[in-house]
Amino acid sequence: MSNIVVIGSISTDFVVTTEISPKLGETVEGLNFERSFGGKGANQAVAAARISNNVSMVGAVGMDSFGQELLDNLTSNCIDVSNVERVTGFPSGSAVITLNKNDNAIIYVAGANNQFQGITSDKILNLLAQADLVVLQNEMPQEQIEQVIDYCLDNDKPVLYNPAPARVASKELIDKVTYFTPNESEFKIIFPNLTVSEGVKKYPNKLLVTLGSKGVLYHDGQREVMVPAYRVKPIDTTGAGDTFNGAFAAAIVKGMSIEDSVKFGNLAASLSIQKFGAQGGMPTMEEMKGSAWYEEKWDFE
Secondary structure, eight states, X not given: OOOEEEESOOEEEEEEEOSSOOOTTOOOOXXXXXXXXXXXXXXXXXXXXXXXXXXXXXXXXXXXXXXXXXXXXXXXXXXXXXXXXEESSXXXXXXXXXXXXXXEEEEEEOGGGGGOOOSOSHHHHHHHHTOSEEEEESSSOHHHHHHHHHHHHHXXXXXXXXXXXXXXXOHHHHHHOSEEOOBHHHHHHHOTTSOHHHHHHHSTTTBOEEOGGGEEEEEOSSSEEEEEOOOOOOSOOTTHHHHHHHHHHHHHHHTOXXXXXXXXXXXXXXXHTTSSSTTTTOOOHHHHHTSTTOOGGGOOO
């Protein structure tokens, strides 16, 4: 049975829906307020766990009530949280999200997420030794990301690195990971001198650029491959990228090809944006199989 280890942020999302985005110094009336679970690491862990067994989360939460709720939520999604630290003196991570006309703007507060001590304990190293895929994002200190990637490289562990939020990444770092999954805006920050086509050609079967409603572009070593998104009417796009990454990870460890794994991730993302909340819309395997677009050859049990 395949093991996915997700290392990253665990946060609470405070979501406001509005028809008017306020300008600086302006107060507007919102339409709705919701509190939900988030953090890019936790989101991707939940997305993978709803499809695949044996998902473990590594990270940190505060000693506040939010921290306990975050742990309980991960556990309820059948995620192993034995390597999530509880830290004092810092609040659990949070994100304030404004939804306006099916798009979102986010302010992220790292809190306890930035206090994670890294992969220094024998317990975490033993967990990584059993991993079939390690998943990372950028809502954690860069030195810890590099530490994890170097360890995985030295121990032949594949890494899926989702560079979100955008942060400059060196060629040396990108060369070390197995899959690198920026969206279009993140790609432009990381590769300012390349077009998307030039970028994917430079990193075949590694660089997969998510292009929102267009789909995902990558290069298979011989040709450029555009895997189109499934056409749906979005209700809330929050967490779509995390859903893609988690589902893609689940498909890859299942042994599916990159193209089929991208299709699988696209289907999961298309289902997720038809419901509210970053994690609220993430589909189960039953929901995936219930879609008219599900392909029997994917053979998920």
